Amino acid sequence: MSSGIKKLAVDCIPPATVAAVVAFWAWAPDSMIANPWTLLVVNSVVTAFVLGLELVFERHEGWRINRQEFFTDLFYFVLINTVISRMAFILSEAPLHALKETWGIATPWVTAMPFLAQVALVVFLWEFGQYWMHRLMHNWEPFWLTHAPHHHITQLNAMKGAVGNPIELFLISLGIVALFDVSPAAYLCAFAVTNVVATYAHANVKSDPPLFYSFFFTTIRHHSFHHSVGYENTRCNYGNSLILIDRMFGTYKEGEGILVGQDDRRRLTIWEQFVFPFKPLIAMVERRKGSSSAAG
Numbered sequence: 001m002s003s004g005i006k007k008l009a010v011d012c013i014p015p016a017t018v019a020a021v022v023a024f025w026a027w028a029p030d031s032m033i034a035n036p037w038t039l040l041v042v043n044s045v046v047t048a049f050v051l052g053l054e055l056v057f058e059r060h061e062g063w064r065i066n067r068q069e070f071f072t073d074l075f076y077f078v079l080i081n082t083v084i085s086r087m088a089f090i091l092s093e094a095p096l097h098a099l100k101e102t103w104g105i106a107t108p109w110v111t112a113m114p115f116l117a118q119v120a121l122v123v124f125l126w127e128f129g130q131y132w133m134h135r136l137m138h139n140w141e142p143f144w145l146t147h148a149p150h151h152h153i154t155q156l157n158a159m160k161g162a163v164g165n166p167i168e169l170f171l172i173s174l175g176i177v178a179l180f181d182v183s184p185a186a187y188l189c190a191f192a193v194t195n196v197v198a199t200y201a202h203a204n205v206k207s208d209p210p211l212f213y214s215f216f217f218t219t220i221r222h223h224s225f226h227h228s229v230g231y232e233n234t235r236c237n238y239g240n241s242l243i244l245i246d247r248m249f250g251t252y253k254e255g256e257g258i259l260v261g262q263d264d265r266r267r268l269t270i271w272e273q274f275v276f277p278f279k280p281l282i283a284m285v286e287r288r289k290g291s292s293s294a295a296g
């Protein structure tokens with residue numbers, strides 16, 4: 001195979017994965033769609049596949065996965081798919097469903113839309129909320145303190161999208177999609193698609209998808225640039241999966257990051273990631289302790 005064709009084939013792996021996932025949900029039997037585990041199984045298979053690609057089509061040697069990185073990432077992958085998603089369901093999705101019932105909110109026009117249009121609608125609604133939440137996190141200190149641990153990661157890998165402070169992980173699990181009458185298959189498909197895109201956008205894989213994909217969807221180029229070391233450089237490309245929204249609101253920037261992290265690029269432990277938002281509070285308490293002991 002000529003190197004040009006080989007490069008194109010590697011570049012097309014992310015769009016091909018999205019197509020495969022969409023096809024799966026479009027034709028999955030009802031019993032699979034009704035099974036609450038199916039989405040997690042699909043997401044896990046995609047993640048394992050992309051982790052495999054990292055070994056075959058490595059993008060940067062400096063991002064190569066090791067045991068410590070793998071098990072930290074796996075911890076967060078499990079956390080987000082168990083505790084965090086359960087909390088988001090109880091505190092956000094279920095109350096929204098109840099509100100929808102009480103207020104009699106109905107969107108029959110959504111149910112009447114073709115499958116792909118429903119998927120696109122959910123992806124857009126979801127990503128629109130994510131975009132503004134993410135942008136807020138980069139523009140308001142209390143929210144930045146919850147998001148900063150995600151930016152302290154010093155390399156990018158398939159499961160790194162799940163790495164962050166639990167408060168942030170909860171905040172990015174909120175959305176208003178529950179208010180719409182979307183078919184269950186389209187609803188699940190939309191989340192599977194955003195998972196595929198976000199997984200590749202954090203992965204150490206040398207695929208640079210063509211414009212028909214990268215105009216709409218976030219790629220590793222866009223997102224690695226968002227993970228640049230300087231704080232000011234992170235304030236662009238907020239779209240988790242839909243870079244289109246950055247193009248719409250003027251926050252799109254062309255570029256790519258290789259060195260990623262924040263400040264002195266020191267890797268944080270899971271404990272440090274958990275307590276990060278409370279650092280100013282801890283420092284204040286310690287200063288008070290220090291001044292009272294000095295006074296005493």
Ligand SMILES: [Zn+2]
Binds near residue numbers: 138147226234
């Ligand atoms: Zn960010």
Ligand SMILES: [Zn+2]
Binds near residue numbers: 150160161202223227
């Ligand atoms: Zn990220």
